[in-house]
Amino acid sequence: MALKRPKAHPGTVVVLEHVSNVLKDNPLGDANIRKLAVWLPREYDEGGTRGRGQRFPVFVDMVGFTGSGLAHTNWKPFNENVPERAARLIHEKKMGPAIIVFPDCFTALGGNQYVNSSAIGNYADYLTQEIVPFVDKEFRTLASREHRGCFGKSSGGYGAILHGMKYAKHWGAIADHSGDAYFDFVYYHDWPNTLNELARYAEPKRERGPQDIRKKEKGADKGLDDGRVARFLKTVWAKDKLSMAEGHVIMNLCMAATYDPDPKAPNGFRLPFNLETGELLKDRWEVWQSHDPINLVAKYKKNLATLRGIYIDCGWRDQYHIHYGTRILSKRLAEAGIKHTYEEYDDNHSDVDYRMDVSFPFLYKALKP
Secondary structure, X not given: OXXXXXXXXXXXXXXXXXXXXXXXXXXXXXXXXXXXXXXEOHHHHHOOOOOOOOOEOEEEEEOOOOOOHHHHHOOOOOOOOHHHHHHHHXXXXXXXXXXXXXXXXXXXXOOXXXXXXXXXXXXXXXHHHHHHHHHXXXXXXXXXXXXXXXXXXXXXXXXHHHHHHXXXXXXXXXXXXXXXXXXXXXXHHHHHHHHHHHHOOOOOOOOOOOXXXXXXXXXXXXXXXXXXXXXXXXXXXXXXXXXXXXXXXXXXXXXXXXXXXXXXXXXXXXXXXXXXXXXXXXXXXXXXXXXXXXXXXXXXXXXXXXXXXXXXXXXXXXXOOHHHHHHHHHHHHHHOOOOOEEEEEOOOOOXXXXXXXXXXXXXXXXXXX
């Protein structure tokens, strides 16, 4: 949408403050008091006072890595933010009115994958045990899983499909846009760059001449940090601006903290590659693969079958190669007899919120009363 001339009633964005018991004393020291944005369609104000009038299905937004739900309510030049997009779709009668919830799940590691982790915090519990009942209490929702869905892109897409698998009792439908899948393609190839960046923080500093690699490993062959990860995090947390390389390192460390947390390990998690030699640690990588959506369909087949709608899409030029993972995911869902919709389009991973023009009507149709 090149021209920003909305014709639809914008609805209302309400920002509340929520005090979380689940996130209290989380291992990263992130705040447990968070802003929560909720978008109410025009029909909400027309439907009566609190506790009376029309009730609405709910969409919960799981944003991508380094994002926060409130960012999706911000002004966008030459385009729509999520509330504006939803208002237009309702105005065009492509979907009915719904409440959209924008939780803040940002962390010191740049975000999370919307699952529970002893190294990051229990963000699945935060959403399902706190945010869902809080919103149901404060707003006129259709307060049952049949009328509640979640959606997201990238890490948020991963969160949506994982919640459809593991936490289906809370969700009636999910929409997964370019969600992380097929970890062998999505994450594996970027680790050499991460190891190179972390090498700058190794001590003692490398010198020319003979090397005894085994003495340098210092537990790296078991996926343990020899101190360089901790020094890297201390440095970047003190900076005003991160380089692109540093941002990718934080992302990979966040994934390690998500998929292979270990309270006994330095920093609370293990790494899938030997920091010194770059060797893949097969036992640690197998732990990562146990969280890959393509490997979880069979395990959660019964949960997936209870969903009223599963929507997945991805651009076939995704620079993180996620389209291969979504293809495998769709294939395995089909093999398991799980009804779903899978679409592809000519684009990459970036700035694809326009795909909500497809997923929002899909979710509404699945969740409407």
